[in-house]
Amino acid sequence: MFVMLQLRRGGSLGVAFLFLAVAGAPALAQAPDVYSVTDVAVDERANDEVAAKSTGIAKAQRNALRKLMERMTLRADHPRLPEATDDVVSRTLRDFVVTEEKFGGGRYIATLSVRFNPEDVREVLRGSGVPFAEIQSRPNLMLPVYQSAGSTLLWDEPNPWFDAWLRRDLPTGLVPLTLPLRDLSDISEITAEQALAGDEGRLRSIAEKYKGFGVVVALAKHRVDPAGKLPSLEVAMTTYLPGEAARVTTRGFQAREGTDLDGLFDLTADELVIELEEAWKRDNLERAGSQQQIRVLVPVSRLSDWLDVKRKMSSVPSVKGMNVARLSVREAEVDLTFLGEPEQLRRALALKDLDMTYAEDKSAWVVRPRSAE
16 A cells, blocks of 8 residues: 655755555554544545645645634634635645555545644644644543434334434544444343333443443434424434533434434434534633632552553543652542633543542542442
């Protein structure tokens, strides 16, 4: 397989060509992070293939940067985003990989995966004054429950609401989602009724099975407009995350003329993904002048416990500094410099399996590993 990498060195751009004698996609495509944009399409025409390739790749990199900035910001702020010019791309680009390419007759078709330098992208967004979020949730498990004609369905078939989620590409940005396999073992983990009731033990069990951070229960009720005979859906989406109260949102969706029920399901799933991403970004936005410092206590019983907690805290993107004020055989006192509010820090630490709670008896924040329940 032919791969081209473009690398930044000292502000200049260099190109390296590699031949990979291995099957499958490269590591870049296997584990995209927040600052990676995959499956960027190129389809360019020019007088010759070389010109088409050069123009097409430059355009794809601009599109990738725009997509990244939109991924990190609220939709309402997208009109205020800086333009993804070639100059901005050259300042922020880390590298890219051509995963597929075809050319001939002055046409170049390819698929790219593009990575950007986090600090350079942050600098561009901060300079534009647009608040952004870069904390990525661990994958949440989606449970699509469907109610129609007196039946409540999760694992039973047909469940057209579940099928709609199977048809779409699941998001991999700031709020990745995963779907259960819908096999026999799932039936023993949780029922539709238990999911709707918010059964904590059953929800935790199915989440652990699929290595989910939390669970999203999306209930869709089928309705038919008596006058227009157009289908509609009433949706209640409940998000269960560790250490947080359940968050419920309800919305109604009406089919347009010419849209069948499956089309309505597809549209509704797309809108719910947007809603999940917007809610997560609102909760985790970095705003100008939001840096602050707090002291946290970390109970420890062994040195290895302290080192593990320290490693996890330092890996949180919003933590910009960590100073150990005191370390004893029982606890550590740590001054954390971070961006955002304490609640945002608590949420970011939870993604690392660390609980941050305020201890009234100590008048201090306490950070400890999440205990297995």
